[in-house]
Amino acid sequence: MITFSLNGNDLSVDADPAMPLLWVIRDIVQLQGTKFGCGQGLCGACTVHLDGIAIRSCITPVSEAKGKQVTTIEGLQGNTETDEHPVQQAWIKNNVPQCGYCQPGQIMSASALLAKNTSPTDDDITQAMSGNICRCGTYPKIRQAIHDAAKHLASPASSNVSTVPLTANFQSDLSS
Ligand code: FES
Ligand code: FES
Numbered sequence: 319m320i321t322f323s324l325n326g327n328d329l330s331v332d333a334d335p336a337m338p339l340l341w342v343i344r345d346i347v348q349l350q351g352t353k354f355g356c357g358q359g360l361c362g363a364c365t366v367h368l369d370g371i372a373i374r375s376c377i378t379p380v381s382e383a384k385g386k387q388v389t390t391i392e393g394l395q396g397n398t399e400t401d402e403h404p405v406q407q408a409w410i411k412n413n414v415p416q417c418g419y420c421q422p423g424q425i426m427s428a429s430a431l432l433a434k435n436t437s438p439t440d441d442d443i444t445q446a447m448s449g450n451i452c453r454c455g456t457y458p459k460i461r462q463a464i465h466d467a468a469k470h471l472a473s474p475a476s477s478n479v480s481t482v483p484l485t486a487n488f489q490s491d492l493s494s
Contacts, residue, residue: 319331320333320335320380320381320383321384321385322383322384322385322387322388323386323387323388324343324347324349324388324389324390325349325390331346331347331380333346335380335381336380337379337380338376338378338379339366339368339373339375339378339380339382339388340352340375340376340378341380342380343366343390349390351390351391351392352365352366352422353420353423354376355419355420355423357376357377358377359374359376359377360449360451361420361423361450361451362374362420362423362424362427362450362451363419363420363422363423364376364423365423365424365426365427366388366390366426367389367429367430368382368383368386368387368388369386370389372431372446374449389426390422391422391425391426394406394425394426394429403425404432404467404470405428405429405432405463405464405467406425407467407470408464408466408467408470409421409463411466412462412463412466413459414459414460414463416455416456417453417454419453420450420451420452420454420456423450424447424460427446427449427450428446428447428464428467430446431443431447432467432471436468436471436472437472438465438468443465
């Protein structure tokens, strides 16, 4: 048995210690918001938090979660459907998703970034998000949403209007 906390609840799973955490989350626990993309740590679709750090669950053995806190996209918001995390609110406001497949991973990376840096620069965002691929090219909206969420976290009452200009997108960063 491997025991860890998943979205605030203690969980014990009877799994091979080498099984990727992603399989435990999706196939054993049946939380399927976390996506499978490349399976090689290259696309970010499977991003979850391990003790608050964004990690690729497709290449993380479940044994590494032992005794730790795992948070998935399902655990990011509060207890009600309208109690979204500020990053989720900013995603909605900016209409970020297109097909949506990469978005849980994008949100998990963005929320991990903002947990340690509530005023990220464009370079900070590029660095933190460069491992999350979006085939639909939503990078400019993702950047905008992260700036909006940062403003909300810095001053929750005055975060409705963004004045942060769009600048470089992740696509150009990734292709360089
Ligand atoms: S599925 Fe894990 S990084 Fe692509
Ligand atoms: S929204 Fe389609 S892959 Fe990102």
